[in-house]
Amino acid sequence: MNDETRDPILKARLASWQAPIATQAQRDHVLARLAVALPTRQPPRLLWAWLIMRAQVRVVHRLIWAASALILGIGTLVSAILYRPGMEGADLPLALVAPFVAALGASFLYGEDVDPGIELQMTTPVGPALVLMARLALVFGFNLALTLLAAVPLALVGAHGAALGLVTAWLAPMTCLSALAFFGSVVLNEAGISAFVSSAIWGVSVWRRFADVGALPPLLRVLPDLFAVEARPWLFAVAALLVAITLLISERGDTQERRYGL
Amino acid sequence: METISDEQLAARLQRGDRMALNALVDRHYDPLIGYLYRLLGGDRDHALDLAQETFLRALRGIEGYDRSRPFKPWLYAIATHLARDQAARAENRRVQAWHEGIDPPDDSPSQEGALMDAESTHQVQAALAQLPLEQREVVILFYYQDLSQHQIAQALAVPLGTVKSRLHHAVHRLRGLLEIDALRVPLEEG
Numbered sequence: 001m002n003d004e005t006r007d008p009i010l011k012a013r014l015a016s017w018q019a020p021i022a023t024q025a026q027r028d029h030v031l032a033r034l035a036v037a038l039p040t041r042q043p044p045r046l047l048w049a050w051l052i053m054r055a056q057v058r059v060v061h062r063l064i065w066a067a068s069a070l071i072l073g074i075g076t077l078v079s080a081i082l083y084r085p086g087m088e089g090a091d092l093p094l095a096l097v098a099p100f101v102a103a104l105g106a107s108f109l110y111g112e113d114v115d116p117g118i119e120l121q122m123t124t125p126v127g128p129a130l131v132l133m134a135r136l137a138l139v140f141g142f143n144l145a146l147t148l149l150a151a152v153p154l155a156l157v158g159a160h161g162a163a164l165g166l167v168t169a170w171l172a173p174m175t176c177l178s179a180l181a182f183f184g185s186v187v188l189n190e191a192g193i194s195a196f197v198s199s200a201i202w203g204v205s206v207w208r209r210f211a212d213v214g215a216l217p218p219l220l221r222v223l224p225d226l227f228a229v230e231a232r233p234w235l236f237a238v239a240a241l242l243v244a245i246t247l248l249i250s251e252r253g254d255t256q257e258r259r260y261g262l
Numbered sequence: 263m264e265t266i267s268d269e270q271l272a273a274r275l276q277r278g279d280r281m282a283l284n285a286l287v288d289r290h291y292d293p294l295i296g297y298l299y300r301l302l303g304g305d306r307d308h309a310l311d312l313a314q315e316t317f318l319r320a321l322r323g324i325e326g327y328d329r330s331r332p333f334k335p336w337l338y339a340i341a342t343h344l345a346r347d348q349a350a351r352a353e354n355r356r357v358q359a360w361h362e363g364i365d366p367p368d369d370s371p372s373q374e375g376a377l378m379d380a381e382s383t384h385q386v387q388a389a390l391a392q393l394p395l396e397q398r399e400v401v402i403l404f405y406y407q408d409l410s411q412h413q414i415a416q417a418l419a420v421p422l423g424t425v426k427s428r429l430h431h432a433v434h435r436l437r438g439l440l441e442i443d444a445l446r447v448p449l450e451e452g
Contacts, residue, residue, distance in 0.1 A: 007433070007437070007442070009442050010405075010433065010436060010437060010440070010442055011405060013382060013385075013386055013440050013442065014386055014401075014405045014406070014436075015405075016382040016383050016386055017300065017382075017383045017386040017387055017390075018383070019295060019296030019297075019299045019300060019309075019406075020295065020296075020299060020306050020309075021292045021295065021296075022291055022292060022295055022310065022313075026310065027287070027291060030287065030291065030313075030314045030317065031283070031284060031287055033314065033318065034283055034287065034317055034318065034321055035280060035283070037318055037321045037322060038275075038278055038280060038283060038321065039275070039276065039277070039278045039321075039324060039325065
């Protein structure tokens, strides 16, 4: 450092200009404002994911859990009663019911009357996409677990092969229909319409499987066969695409703004 | 007792530690007000507002703060940007008022009046107001805020040589404005 900048006279002269200091009230006011902008302390990732999921369990309507369990229980019972040796897994009532139940559940994850916890949700530092993803994972995971569980009693009544075929038969359509229902409920903002559309698509697929294709109306004949083995990779791909689009739309926030007039 | 460094406090702040925020405000709020007050030519209200805004911006950007770099220059860099914006707005208002034929409010102390004033404070204020903003920044950071020339270079994002050059020119000019050389000669002669 050169001598010029160390000049004590210059330093002393400059020091004569004193600056004001903040009062305690001003300091408290600043701290209060800053406290609002303080970064949120986030728990470890796994714990964070668990907390989000746990919070969403309370938000997802109880009826979804109960109805899913009831319908899949009845489907399993009927499948066990109706099972005859040589029957394919895809022909069992459970394989027909499981995608329908999953789609219904996914339809009611988001909609006008199915979101009582929205005020709570909007005060949490979690984006809407993450919240919806957590709900979808919960409901889809629940139905998946129930249906896998249902394959156990079917295997016990002797339907080993059918039980395995059952799992491979419903997993792809169930995933795709759930994703479609989820997409519909967020984009159309109407759980009922979304549930109807996805149920109708599944109904047509079931009809197509058991009825003579030639007897179907021309419009329905061109629909892809959701039970076909070669359709499965496509069904998973479409499901992934639909979920991604839905999450992108929900993250934009305008669906919530539209719903809640924000 | 060992004092926690600014950088350690900033690291805690990144994790949302409110005590770290209180400690940093405690350490830097008044010095920031002083820096901005002197940089803006003695405007207390603007200095208070900008000191608060500096902390708000620092808090919003704390995730991006690199803990391996000193905190103080980082904080003063934010304050300097805000002060420059403020100075540019004030200059625009002055130019607009001139175009509209309105006498703009003179918010810088009159050099003539201040130099004639017996009060050293006013002389210093007037002398600093005569410096270009980039020299004023360097002088205030160096003499009032106790930043080293290296830290000033970091805060202003300029090379160290530029800081030295600005400081040299500023000191030379200040000595003339404050008549320090004239003062020194009789003292030395006496």
